[in-house]
Amino acid sequence: LEPSTAYQAQVQGKAGQYYGPFSPIKEFVTPALTPPPGCGEPINYASGLSNVPVVSAGANMFIKCGKFEIQVDTIQSAGSPGYYSGSGRITNIVFLNLVQVAGAVAGNANSGNGGGLRATFNNIFINENREVTQGTVYAVSRSMEEWLGDWDEFYKERRDEQQQAKNKDDFNWLDSSAVFQPFDRKITDVSFDKNTGVVTMVDDKGNTFTYTLKPEEKGHDVIIQGNDGNQWVIAKDGTVHPVPGGGLYPGFNKPMKQEEIDVLKLALSKIKTYYSSSRMDSLRMAAGAKETALNNQIRNEKNQFPTSGQITGNSSMFMGSTTRQFDANVPGYNLGRTANEAQREMNIGITAKLFAKETNTNTEISMIAGLLKVGNTPFKQYVAAAKATKTTEQMADETKAAIIDLIADVLDKKMYGKQ
Numbered sequence: 001l002e003p004s005t006a007y008q009a010q011v012q013g014k015a016g017q018y019y020g021p022f023s024p025i026k027e028f029v030t031p032a033l034t035p036p037p038g039c040g041e042p043i044n045y046a047s048g049l050s051n052v053p054v055v056s057a058g059a060n061m062f063i064k065c066g067k068f069e070i071q072v073d074t075i076q077s078a079g080s081p082g083y084y085s086g087s088g089r090i091t092n093i094v095f096l097n098l099v100q101v102a103g104a105v106a107g108n109a110n111s112g113n114g115g116g117l118r119a120t121f122n123n124i125f126i127n128e129n130r131e132v133t134q135g136t137v138y139a140v141s142r143s144m145e146e147w148l149g150d151w152d153e154f155y156k157e158r159r160d161e162q163q164q165a166k167n168k169d170d171f172n173w174l175d176s177s178a179v180f181q182p183f184d185r186k187i188t189d190v191s192f193d194k195n196t197g198v199v200t201m202v203d204d205k206g207n208t209f210t211y212t213l214k215p216e217e218k219g220h221d222v223i224i225q226g227n228d229g230n231q232w233v234i235a236k237d238g239t240v241h242p243v244p245g246g247g248l249y250p251g252f253n254k255p256m257k258q259e260e261i262d263v264l265k266l267a268l269s270k271i272k273t274y275y276s277s278s279r280m281d282s283l284r285m286a287a288g289a290k291e292t293a294l295n296n297q298i299r300n301e302k303n304q305f306p307t308s309g310q311i312t313g314n315s316s317m318f319m320g321s322t323t324r325q326f327d328a329n330v331p332g333y334n335l336g337r338t339a340n341e342a343q344r345e346m347n348i349g350i351t352a353k354l355f356a357k358e359t360n361t362n363t364e365i366s367m368i369a370g371l372l373k374v375g376n377t378p379f380k381q382y383v384a385a386a387k388a389t390k391t392t393e394q395m396a397d398e399t400k401a402a403i404i405d406l407i408a409d410v411l412d413k414k415m416y417g418k419q
Contacts, residue, residue: 003033012158052128053082055301060340062091065132070119078123083135085124090117090139128299160229164247171233171241171248178221178250181211187226194238199224223248249370250378256366260383263392264365264372267399272356274400275349283346290339297335344408347415351407374402 001007006029010022061072068090075086117139124135186204193200197213201224213222222234223243231246355368374382379399386395 001030003030005030049133050127050129054126054128057084063126063130065137082125083123085122087120090119163245167243167247175221178223179217180223180250182225184227186228190224190232190240192234192240263383263395263399266396268356270400271352275353280349283349287342287346290342294335294339348408374398
């Protein structure tokens with residue numbers, strides 16, 4: 001929101017998957033802008049900060065500007081040794097970072113390649129300790145048009161959720177082993193020949209295409225989905241039912257069984273116990289120690305560079321400073337890798353504790369179950385098969401490991417850019 005600006009707002013209640021009416025509109029005026037601590041504060045250059053330029057700079061490195069830590073996304077030399085321009089993310093705004101990482105699960109992260117507040121810089125000076133001693137780093141806010149677009153998308157998502165909740169009620173008769181068949185095109189019509197098992201579809205350009213049910217798919221309900229999310233259900237009796245807004249998936253349409261809830265809640269309790277306060281303290285200490293070791297190695301490496309004149313075969317002089325090509329055998333490379341891994345393990349623990357809160361509702365439990373696979377088996381199918389040979393305790397142990405793997409996978413993709 002903009003400072004010193006009048007706004008209107010209203011709220012809407014939600015119970016489970018259902019939404020109530022909107023409240024009356026209320027008006028309010030935002031207070032005048034008060035910069036957070038550290039923003040805009042001049043750096044005291046007389047405090048002993050080094051004026052020796054950083055040896056080299058690249059993406060994913062961390063730099064410090066006053067009270068803030070910035071992870072670099074893009075960076076280019078501004079011409080003179082130590083001077084750079086580029087962009088990155090302010091990562092030590094802890095609460096904002098965690099909210100955006102958690103939101104990434106639902107596709108709500110909007111800060112670029114990962115969590116944090118976006119930032120840009122032009123012609124700043126970075127010293128040997130990766131500290132900014134000259135120039136300004138700007139936090140980048142989004143335009144009002146972008147925010148309004150987000151709100152439009154938010155309300156669309158709420159309407160879609162309401163429609164999908166209705167669809168699940170209307171199609172609660174779906175077989176839990178229904179066939180799910182998505183297509184990468186917008187579908188406008190579906191018909192089915194029960195005798196041949198051929199599904200005939202028409203796309204938004206008027207083209208007709210077909211899909212023939214496999215032998216193992218016959219005798220089951222079939223869910224056809226286009227790339228816009230709209231669906232059609234082909235029932236076992238051969239009738240075709242359009243499902244605007246979609247939201248139907250095999251197993252999602254049935255309420256969770258108590259045995260499934262028991263396994264998942266016990267698994268979440270085990271996660272909370274596993275990531276105890278002492279374990280989290282150890283993970284934070286390990287991440288800090290490895291970051292310190294990396295910084296010390298960088299300083300040692302810097303001292304090994306020639307400051308002028310002679311250049312070796314593995315070195316090249318650029319604008320009066322020296323850079324070298326590194327490989328996996330260089331100590332700094334391995335220290336950087338282990339420092340990143342320690343940071344990753346700490347973030348997995350932080351996010352896992354958010355998942356394992358005691359106040360999870362059955363709706364939230366059901367959402368986790370819908371995303372989860374134990375091994376390569378969807379959670380509900382896993383419980384149905386495993387309960388004959390395994391205790392609730394054993395299933396909870398395996399489910400706990402699967403939840404942690406799911407969290408790690410999401411963080412790898414959303415926070416660390418892995419595919």
